[in-house]
Amino acid sequence: MIPVIEVKNLTKRYGSTAAVNGLTFTVRPGHVTGFLGPNGAGKSTTLRMILGLNDPTSGTVTVDGRGFRDRPRGLRHVGALLDAGDVHGGRSARAHLSALARSNGIPRDRVDEVLQEVGLTGAAGRRIGGYSLGMKQRLGIATALLGDPPVLLFDEPLNGLDPEGVLWVRGLFRRLAAEGRTVFVSSHLMSEMENTADQLVVIGRGELIAAESLAEFAARGTGLSVAVRSPELTALAAVLTAGGATVHPDGGETLTVSGLSAASIGELAFRNRIVLHELSPRAASLEQAFMELTADSVEYLAGEAR
Numbered sequence: 001m002i003p004v005i006e007v008k009n010l011t012k013r014y015g016s017t018a019a020v021n022g023l024t025f026t027v028r029p030g031h032v033t034g035f036l037g038p039n040g041a042g043k044s045t046t047l048r049m050i051l052g053l054n055d056p057t058s059g060t061v062t063v064d065g066r067g068f069r070d071r072p073r074g075l076r077h078v079g080a081l082l083d084a085g086d087v088h089g090g091r092s093a094r095a096h097l098s099a100l101a102r103s104n105g106i107p108r109d110r111v112d113e114v115l116q117e118v119g120l121t122g123a124a125g126r127r128i129g130g131y132s133l134g135m136k137q138r139l140g141i142a143t144a145l146l147g148d149p150p151v152l153l154f155d156e157p158l159n160g161l162d163p164e165g166v167l168w169v170r171g172l173f174r175r176l177a178a179e180g181r182t183v184f185v186s187s188h189l190m191s192e193m194e195n196t197a198d199q200l201v202v203i204g205r206g207e208l209i210a211a212e213s214l215a216e217f218a219a220r221g222t223g224l225s226v227a228v229r230s231p232e233l234t235a236l237a238a239v240l241t242a243g244g245a246t247v248h249p250d251g252g253e254t255l256t257v258s259g260l261s262a263a264s265i266g267e268l269a270f271r272n273r274i275v276l277h278e279l280s281p282r283a284a285s286l287e288q289a290f291m292e293l294t295a296d297s298v299e300y301l302a303g304e305a306r
């Protein structure tokens with residue numbers, strides 16, 4: 001099986017709302033692909049359609065070139081964590097996983113292996129109802145891993161995890177990708193994906209904004225700015241503005257300059273005999289790029305209504 005996920009012109013309407021609108025992207029094996037978008041962007045709806053839990057209104061999803069009706073089902077093919085709270089609270093984690101292993105033809109030994117992997121061996125006999133959110137996430141991840149599948153989907157897996165848990169999940173995802181699996185992970189926070197994913201699919205209001213590597217995505221932000229410190233700020237600002245730059249004073253001795261490279265700024269200052277104390281290029285952060293690119297598609301803004 002070549003576990004490529006292909007989403008083509010995928011649309012899902014609920015009445016007059018298009019939760020997902022004409023999405024096309026590919027998720028490849030060997031990478032952790034982050035699936036990013038503001039709240040309500042359509043991430044969960046898309047994941048549910050990839051899993052065959054919801055039917056698209058139009059468009060297609062294939063895994064290994066096959067649609068949901070034509071491909072083998074079950075945890076040995078695609079593993080997923082959708083909603084960590086969606087488990088029977090009266091059972092123990094071991095009983096829950098054992099039942100799933102039985103119904104999916106997975107060897108019994110695998111239950112203890114995945115419990116160990118997610119760090120729940122000590123709590124395996126306790127009722128899931130008494131688990132913290134972080135423990136439920138770990139159990140959800142164990143469920144996704146149970147069938148040792150080539151394709152893994154995770155919806156907001158970092159929710160509720162403590163910093164140690166977040167580090168562990170990042171390492172786990174990278175290892176799963178290095179083993180050649182397809183790992184597709186949703187989040188509404190760029191900060192969560194920055195150190196987790198190497199590829200990104202970004203959506204807003206159900207539509208594709210970007211599908212590319214993290215580095216390519218970062219380059220889409222406003223781009224480089226340069227911090228310049230000088231005892232002659234007023235003269236420097238005038239020279240740089242005349243040279244085509246946009247200049248933002250920070251109130252102290254520093255200007256943030258965009259539109260000119262550090263080299264051009266240094267040369268302009270030299271030609272005009274202006275002393276510089278600092279000249280530092282600063283890359284736009286991924287967070288900035290994400291906010292800029294999704295600004296028009298944020299549905300729920302704090303403060304005033306749009």
Ligand SMILES: Nc1ncnc2c1ncn2[C@@H]1O[C@H](COP(=O)(O)OP(=O)(O)OP(=O)(O)O)[C@@H](O)[C@H]1O
Binds near residue numbers: 037040041188
């Ligand atoms: N069963 C449903 N009935 C009606 N509308 C729905 C249904 N499921 C989702 N929606 C709507 O579709 C849109 C996309 O929702 P979805 O849960 O897929 O977004 P999301 O990107 O996963 O958001 P979040 O980050 O908040 O979980 C939202 O406007 C949501 O209200």
